[in-house]
Amino acid sequence: MTAPARPRGSEELIRAEEPVLAHNYHPLPVVVARAEGAWVEDVEGRRYLDMLAGYSALNFGHRHPALVEAAHRQLDRLTLTSRAFHNDRLASFAERLAALTGTDMVLPMNTGAEAVESGIKVARKWAYDVKGVPRDRATIVVAADNFHGRTTTIVGFSTDDTARSGFGPFAPGFRIVPYNDLAALEAAVDETTAAVLIEPIQGEAGVNIPDDGYLAGVRELTRRAGCLFVADEIQSGLGRTGRTLAVEHEPVVPDLVLLGKALGGGIVPVSAVVGSREVLGVLRPGEHGSTFGGNPLAAAVGTAVVELLETGEFQRRATELGAVLREGLAALVGNGVVGFRARGLWAGVDVDPALGTGREVSERLMREGVLVKDTHGSTIRLAPPLTVTGAELEGALGTLEKVLTS
DSSP states (O other): OOOOOOOOOHHHHHHHHTTTSOSOOOOOSOOEEEEEBTEEEETTOOEEEESSGGGGTTTTOBTOHHHHHHHHHHHTTOOOOOTTSOOTTHHHHHHHHHHHHTOSEEEEESSHHHHHHHHHHHHHHHIIIIIOOOTTOOEEEEETTOOOOSSHHHHTTOOOHHHHTTSOSOOSOEEEEOTTOHHHHHHHOOTTEEEEEEOSSBTTTTOBOOOTTHHHHHHHHHHHHTOEEEEEOTTTTTTTTSSSSGGGGTTOOOSEEEEOGGGGTTTSOOEEEEEOHHHHTTOOTTSSOOSSTTOHHHHHHHHHHHHHHHTOHHHHHHHHHHHHHHHHHHHHBTTTEEEEEESSSOEEEEEOGGGOOHHHHHHHHHHTTEEOEEOSTTEEEEOOOTTOOHHHHHHHHHHHHHHHHO
């Protein structure tokens, strides 16, 4: 008999990845083996409070019982048919998700980038079929410092040189304007504009929150110009900011909303484009698709996610605990923190550069049992699961204070 494989420790596992994994990530040196709720455990049994939550993919924490149960139940019945056939879970998922988001129709996909690509395709199709833009002339206006995904189309309109450099040539048809600048946006929109595509809050850029009235201004501008407003809520949506959608902080209803991450409950990749029938109805059979999009397992988990959000519990938790987060960060301004931006349970924290880069601060927090992620410069992001407790959140803030002031 072959002897059982010897368990490998964190350092050995990290070294083992080096020659066989493409180097497209630079993770913190922690090897997670188990997780539950807001906590993860590495292969040596050390516990860490997860203050990143998979960039909002784990809004409901690790292995939420209702989501795990839904997945187990569906695994025993049916996992995939492709959209060549109907399945018995998809209608309920689409009905519930449309009702939750106040929309008419759902286009199910898998990853966030697929949702963005799908939204771009739908907007262009609408521009040609409904608005009457000459074929292959449609333009889409996007914001600088955006992050919408990693496909070649998407990085082509990124202003982040690390994401963009070396991957051209890029698809034409995109105009980039400064974020939170309605005058620049209005100047960029013309008769060829199919859509304005923006994040209601820019996550990767450091949780950039626009001025009050900006989203309403985008909605009014696009209405006057006869183009679509497409909101990328892949990180900001599904409870993160204290509302089901971040656009709900203003009286705004986009034409299309892009969803992902939390929609899969941290169990399976699930994304969707949701919107009005007048826009999503332009698609006809054969024009767009996905082998796994809308599969029964994804639909079952996605439906369970919607059921959690229908209660309003997680939106309330994000609002109430968001106040704790803001209060704790405000106390650190001048004590290692030079500024922060926060909405709900989501914050970008600008650390005094004299104390280290965002990466260095993240590594120090990791050694103290708290996991966060840096973004540009000396900024770190905090986005704990919406299941985090007040005591856990205050503990994490205390650890941040210790790291910044010791």
